[in-house]
Amino acid sequence: MDRADFIKFVESVSRNPVEQINSYKRQERPVFGYTCSYVPEELIDAMGIIPVRMLGRAQTIQSAERHFQSYCCSQVRSLMEEFVDGVYASLDGLLFAHTCDTMQQFHDIYKKNFPKAFVKNINFPSRLDGEIPYNYALAETKRFLKSVEEFTGRPLSSDSLKESVTAYNKNRTLLEKLYGLHLKYPVDIPSRLLLQSVIMTQCVDKREANKWLEQFLSSFDEKTPEDSKRKRIMLVGSVNINEEVYDLADEFGAMIADDDLCTGRRYFSTQVSEPTIEGVTRRYLSRPHCAAKHRDVHSRERWLLELIEKRSIDGVIFLYLKFCDPHCFDYPDLRKAIEEKKVPTQLIEMEQSVAQSGQLRTKLQAFVEMIS
C-alpha cells in the first residue's frame, strides 16, 4: 500500500459509507448505525457488531419534510431523508445517544416510523461530572448493553471487551499521530485528510482502519519535515462533512491545524483506561464534551484555550450547522474567551451536504488574509 492507496480508501469510505456497510453485509457481519459519538462503540464492537457512523449526505430534502420542520438542522433532516429513502436499509439496527433536543426527537420519530427496526437510545446524562452522573451513566450503559445482548442472544465477554478496547485505544493513538504529522507535512497530508480519516475510522472495523492508518503513518518515519509557515486555523463545531472548508484553507496558504468537532478530535480524544464497562463509561464522561453536555461553566472554554495554545493556533473558525442551538448558545462566550487571547475568530453557518456559494470562499480567503 502506498500513500495514494490510503488517500483513495479514506476518500471513498468517508464520502460513501453505504458501500462499506454493504460489503460487511455481504460477509454476513452485523452492522449497527450510530448517530452520535456518545454511543459507547467499544461495547457494540465487543458484541461482534460493526458500528458505522451515520452522518447524512442527502442533498435535497423531500421525503424528510414530512417528519422534520425546516428549523431542524440539516444533519438530522438529511439523515432522515436517507432513512426514508432506504439508503441504509441493510443496517441491523440504529443507535442514538441523548444530546440535543433535535437528536432526541429524531430517535422518537424514527422509532415511530420504523417500528420493526432495532432502535436504541442511550440516555447519556447532560451533566458529566461527579458521582451522580457517573452512577446514572453506568446504569444506563448497562441497560443499553442488555438490549444489545438480547439482540445477539449472548452476553458480553470480558476478553472480547478487552480486545475491542485495545483496538479502539490504538485507533485513538493513530489519529492523534496523524494530526501531529499533519502539522509537519501539510502538503503530503492535506487538511481534508484529517476529516476523511476520522470519518473513515467511524465507518470501518477498527482493526482494518488501524491497519490502513499504521501503514500510511509509517511512510513518514524517515521523511524530513516540510518547511512550512502556514497559518494555523482551528475549527470548532458539531459535526461536519464539508471538505471544502479544509481545501480552501489549504488553497489560501493556511491549514486546518486542529479542531473541536464530533467528526474530528472530540471523537478520538481520551483513552479508555481499563477494559471494563466502568472504564468505558468513564471515558465517555471524561472526553472533551460537546455543546450539548456540561461539566462546569468554563470546561469547554478551558479545553479550547488549551488546544489553541498547544497547537499555536492563529485563528478559529466556528463552523456550525444552521439551527444548531447548543453550539449557537455557546458561541458568544467562547468567541469572547478566544478573542480575549488575541486569537481572531469567524463564524460560518452552513447546511450539511448543500453546495456552498461564493460567500464561503470569500469568508475563508478574507479570514486567511486577516490573520496573515
Added chain:
Amino acid sequence: MITLGIDLGSNTVKTVLLRDGSQVIARSLRKGGHDMETVMNECLEEVYSAASGEKPDKIVATGYGRVSCKIADKEISEISCHGRGAYFSMQGARTVIDIGGQDSKAISLSDNGKVIDFVMNDKCAAGTGRFLEVMAQALQVQLVDFGDVSLKADRSVDISNTCTVFAESEVISLMARRESKENIIAGLHKAIAARVIAMAKRLRIEDEVAFTGGVALNSGVKRALESASGKSIKTPDHPQHIGALGAALFAFDMAKE
C-alpha cells in the same frame, strides 16, 4: 508606476487605474452579465485610453468573478479590498459597511487600516442590493430614484418580512391598500438598514463609519442606516469603486516589491 484593480461583482464590473498608489487616473463601471470577460475588457479599454495606452505594472482582481480573472497577478477577497479602499478614501474609517448586489458586509479596521474583523451575510438576498432591485421592479420605480423618492415620504411603513420573496408580496399588498410608493420605499430602506445594522452589531460599530458599494449611492438607505445605528455615516466619493480601488492599492504594494 501604474497599477490596476478590477472588481468583478455580482452585478457590475468596476476598474480603477492608479498612479503610484496615490492618484486615480481613471475609473470605469459597466453592468456585468453572462460574458463577464467581454464586459471587463470594455472596462479596461476605457481606463487604458485615459492613461494614453500605458499598461499597469501589476493587476489585482477582487469580487465574485476574481477566481476566473486570467489577467490578474493575484486575487484578493473583497473584504480586504473594501477595507483597504475605504481607509484610503476616508482616513480614519474604523467601520466599513458595504452593500453590494449580492452581499452585504461590515468590516472593522484597526487604527492603521488593517482588517481586524468582519461579518458577511449568508446566501440570502435580504439586506443586499438585490433586495432593492426586486422591490424597484414591484413598485415600478427606477432604482436610482429610490433615495429621492423616499425623501418625500410622510412616514415609513413597517415591512415585517426580511425575506426578499415574502417582502415583495408584502409590498404588493401595501400597494393594493393604496399606501404611497414614497412611504413604502422609506419602509424598505428602514428594513434593509435594520437587517444590516443587526449584522454589523456582531462587530463593534465605531464612530467613523464608511458606507460603500452600489447601495451607498442611495441617500435613503444611508439615512436609515444612521437612524438604525445612531452613528453619523459617511459615503466616500465613488462608493462603487472602493473594492477596485483597494485592489489597485494592493497591486501597488506588489509592484513596489
